[in-house]
Amino acid sequence: MHESVLLRRQTTPALDLGSYLASGGLAGLKKAREIGAAETVRIVTESGLVGRGGAGFPTGRKWDSVRTASDPERYFVLNADESEPGTFKDRVMIDVDPFLVLEGVLIGSFAISATRAYIYVRGEYRREADLLQRCAKELEAAGYLEGLGPEGRALEIEIRHGGGAYICGEETALFRSIEGYRGEPMSKPPFPTVAGLFRKPTAINNVETVANVPDIVTRGASWLRSLGTERSPGIKLYSVSGNVERPGVYELPFGTPLRELLELAGAHDLQAILLGGAAGTFVFPQDFDMPLSYEAAQERHATLGSGALIAFDHETNLWRVAERLGSFFAHESCGQCVPCRVGTRRQHEMLEALADGHGRGSERDLLARLGQVMTDASICGLGQTASTAVRSLLDAEAKGLLAV
Amino acid sequence: MADTFQILIDGHEAIAHEGETILDVLRRQQVETPTLCTHEHLTPAKACRACVVELMGSRALVASCERKAEPGMDVRTDSERVQNARRGVFELLLSQNDVSTAPALAAQAESLGADPGRYRGQRYEKGFFDDNQLYVRDYDKCILCYRCVEACGPDVQNTFALTVAGRGFDAGIAAGFGGALPDSACVFCGNCVAVCPTGALMDRREHNLRAEGRWQEDRYDVVQTTCSYCGVGCQLELHVDRESNEIVKVTSPMDHSITHGFLCVKGRYGYSFVEAGTD
Known part of the structure; x- marks a missing residue:
């Protein structure tokens, strides 16, 4: 049985600085200050931590390119614009351990010598x-932001609210919004590490990603590598919903079989799951033994994405599900x-x-054709993945896997 | 020269200059490349995706109008992916827009073999706005290329009367806060009209003549002159009906060193005095 790391304060959340400190909090920040920015980045790089927002980019490499940028003005951005359908793990992460998330932000900002953290x-x-705002104020009042900024200045933290657009979770659109x-995405390159927020070098990380950082710094790179698989070190949060008895957020080491997660959540006799959110793929029972790791997902042309898992029983019309996903993307483009x-x-x-059920007969071919155009020619990840689930459903239907 | 380097285009070596886009190189190499939103004097909007090319090593296709050439790039314009994507872009536009005043768009669609009936569905119905004396806006014809927004904004006029409002299929060009043009910051320079590629924005006289069935391009001579209003010296092209001797439209050459094709309200629309006193 995996012992919770990210969710270890789930039963008794530390919602004030005193109880966070009493339960071992801020040890990572203390250690980071002792070993310095370069060593902190080296440890994070060595740990093999990759972004948990969906794209899976190595966090240490991101930080290193911002840290070594020539421009003295640089930013740290925490992407808490969790909007992928079926994804709610970042919200739970903040709810149960806001200081752990903030500690990750402080370490990241210190590591890249950020002018300001958004x-x-x-x-x-x-x-x-509101919770993050209050906790950030507590940290500031207690002096924990001192000396984290460039040339020993105090770090400034600014909280920004999204306006209800999925696209603003895309990093470049998020910058435009701030x-x-x-909120419109920009082309990459230039990548955020070179020209991000206000066209300055920027490290932008997901909530779950930074929540891993304090423990990596405290326990060392080899700790994270002792969990998970060789190519997917560490642990992952999954948001499980749909036709299951116990929907919620589950923390598991990479490599855990999908079937085990389904059993934990109380899933029985499913038709399929949607793995990775609206931009993910449908996975059918024949693949339920797949290990939950980046490499195993990739082999099956699936994606873990943000770790969203929506379960569907045999009563569900998956084309109706696809229609709702299609409606979502059309609304959020x-x-x-x-x-x-x-x-x-x-x-x-x-x-x-x-x-x-009133198609003209040509829809399936056209959907596949259109999906290729959107994937190839769209500017950002939204358009590039808006047809992923649909195309996986077309494949499954051709193989006779649909119940309804 | 130190600032030139080589890139590969469809397997052939080509010279690129520092700062050039892939599209610049393609054009010099005379590789036919469809474009809609890009304009020589405006920031690439990279919105239409007609000019996408395959850049080996890059997952998605890239907009050649925006992407700068880099040493050693291996660019493909003739691959199935590129042709399919470009054709798809035009088929999607043909499925939503009235292209009756966009001959360049229609011609490019045809040369790509785009099937106008490929996709069916809701048309883009943003309405016809006739709210001022100088130009009309027929947004059913708008392909949201962003040219007017850029010309109105930081690229040319710095007036910022036009912007994009709404999102997805419902996104559209709006003046001010979605009201009438005269209530917005518009100064009626008509530079948006000058760069509109589809005839969604049209000078009133052209619109009226077309509505009456009297717009006849083959009857118009272009007369070069210099604007008589102020001392800047803007070059004007008077489009004159050789039979009625009427001015039907005023433009400025895009390659002119003073105007770059852009004028003010007087130069573009203040020409009726020329005809004053004549019958």
Whole structure:
């Protein structure tokens, strides 16, 4: 049985600085100050920690390129704009251990010598934003922000609220939003580490990612590598919902079989799951023995994404599910580029026809064709992945895996 | 030269200059590349995706109008992926827009073999706005290329009357806070009209003549002159109907060193005095 790390304070959340310190908090920050920024980044790099928001980019490499950038003005951004359908692990993470998240932010900001740290919280997460704000104030009042900024200055933390757009979870659109512009993604390159927020070198990390950092710094890189698989070291939070008895957030080491997670959540006799959120893929019982790791998912053309898992029983019409996903993407497309703006609308119209059972017969071919155009030609990850689930459903249907 | 380097285009070596985009190189190499939103004097909006190319080593296709050439790049324009994506972009636009005044778009769609009936569904119905004396806005024809927004904003006019409002399929160009043009910050320079690639923005006289069935391009001569209003010396192109001797439109050459194609309200629209006193 895996012993909780990220969720270790789940039963008795440390919601004030006193109880956080009493339960061993801020040891990571203390150690980071002792060993210095370069060594901190080295440990994080060596641990093999990769981003938990979905893209899986190595955190240490990100920090190192910002740390060594020539521009003295640089930013740390915490992406708490959790908006992927079926994903709620960052909210729970903040709810049960806000100081652990903030400690990760402080260590990250110190490691890259950030001029300022921004925390961008999903608009609907009002309570979490308030909680982080209050905890940040406590840390500031107790002097823990002193000396973390450039040339020994105190770190400034600013909390920003999202306005309800999924696209603002995309890092470059998130920057535009903080800057006060319309939330539209920019092309990469240049990558955020080179020209991010306000076109300055920026490290942007997901909530779950930074929550790993204090323990990595305290316990060393080999600790994280002692968990999980060789190519996916560490632990992952999963948001489980749908036709299960015990929906919620589960913490497991990488490599745990999918079936084990389903059993923990109380899933019986499923038709399929949607793994990785709206931008993920449908996975059918024949693949339920797959280990939950980046490499195993990739082998099956699936993705762990943000760790969202929505379960569907045999009563569910998966084309109706796809239609709801299509509606989501059409609603959340920012409208900047043609393949996504028009493509997500056309995709939704065709999915509606299929789910309602009055298709013209050409929808399946057209959906596959359109999906390729959106994947290849869209500016950002939204359009590039808006057809992923649909195309996995087309494959499954061709193999006769659909119940309804 | 130190600031030139080589890149590969469809397997052939090509010279690129520091700071050039992939599209710049493609054009010099005379590789036909469809474009809609990019404009020589505006920041690339990289929004239409008509000019995408395959950059080996890059997961998604990249917009050649925006991406700077780098030494050693291996670019493909003739791959199935590129052709499929470009055709898809035009098929999606044809499924939503009225392209009756966008001959360049229609021609590019045809040369790519785009099927206008490939996708069906809701048309883009953003309405026709006739709220001022100088130009009309037919947003059913708008492909949201961002050119007007950029020309109105930091690239040319710095007026910021136009912006994009709404999102997804419902996104559209809005003046001010979505109201009428005269109530916005618009100064009626018409530079948005000058860069509109689809005829969604059209000078009133052209619109009226078209509505009456009297717009006849083959009857118009272009007369070069210099604007008589102030001392800047803007070059004007008067489009004159050689039969009626009427001015039907005023533009400025995009390659002119003073205007770069852009004018003010007087130069573009203040020409009726020329005809004063004549019958």
